[in-house]
Amino acid sequence: MKRLTIFAAVFVAVLAAGCDSESRPSEPVRQRVDAVKSTVPQNDIPANWCDRLYLPPTQGPLVSLPPLDPARRLASGKFVWLNFWATWCKPCVKEMPLLARWQTLLTGEGVPFEVLYLSVDEAPAELSAWLKAHPEIPAGQAARLSKVDDLTTWLAPFSLGEASVPIHALIGPDGRVRCVRAGSLVEGDLRTVRALAR
Template identity: 40%
Template sequence: MSEGPETSGGTVTGKPKAGVLTWGLWGAALVGVAAVVYIIGSASTKPTPPAPSAAATSTTFASKLTTPAQPTPSPDYTFYDASGKAMKLADLKGKVVVMNIWATWCGPCVTEMPTLAKLQAAYAGKPVEVVTISIDSESSAAKARLFIAQHDPLKFYHDREMKLPFKLSPPAPGAPTTVIYGKDGMEVARVAGEADWSGPEARALVDKALGS
């Protein structure tokens, strides 16, 4: 008499068939392969972060300096002084203007601000105006105003709409960006990124603009 499967209470309790095990193993293998393919595909399609610009990684003043092939006028754009009066850079025509775009949330902006104050002090009594224009939001304007007050003789200016960087030609890549305008209101030089504005290279730029 041949052996049959063991029973318990009328229920067959024999070992699972080999075919069921085989299909289970194949299913697990396919899931594993699919997971590997997904990971490889995700890695290959994930965009590569852009490399930092030369201006962001450079440390020398000269490496951050550009001069326009064709000088362009200052943008016809409204910002506001400390009293809330609307003004434009063209209002300062006849002076050399060192226009700095900054914000309190911008670490390099905060770091370089004392050097801009020293630059303004060095040209006291001369037709040179350092115009530091904050692109802070309205809610942070009071903080920006207080910060500038700690860096005499600089004055507070505010870009309420935070659009000035895009009004430049070409647009500013970020903050800080500093543009020097000659007495005729035309751009003569631009520095992208943090710089030491109390040094001889910055003074040479301003002196050249004064003499032209």
């Protein structure tokens, strides 16, 4: 009788251990799941630099370009920096050579990076004349919003309020928004742009 009692106790203990191992995942599985993190180093992105920052990048919304003249599409497989600007906006004009230089630098570093200069000028002639006077900005990377109001519509999901140009948005190679920023840029911002384009 004593042997039967001991056997029963051992059987129940083994059964309980088996059920417990099935109900809780093993420790290594939890660690593998927790290890899936963004490759974007957050410490290289100053707080509030982006008005809207999406990390990990897969959380960003998929976007397409607003209606443009001439028509354009987002380049697939590239980081695309959208620069919303106007010929009458002095801070916009001041930073445009900076953006052109960043494109050259990042491309030289092996980052597939392109800047699109999207003007909110109402008259096509204003943009054409400005581009002719500024050959450092590739005309093939510039376009005008078909309607100025389209910018407000495009920006609506990002809740920027009454933001005015210049406005910037970085789109990842997957077509998802990584960062939206209202306000001008300075030379020292290149480090942050590098961190975002990873």
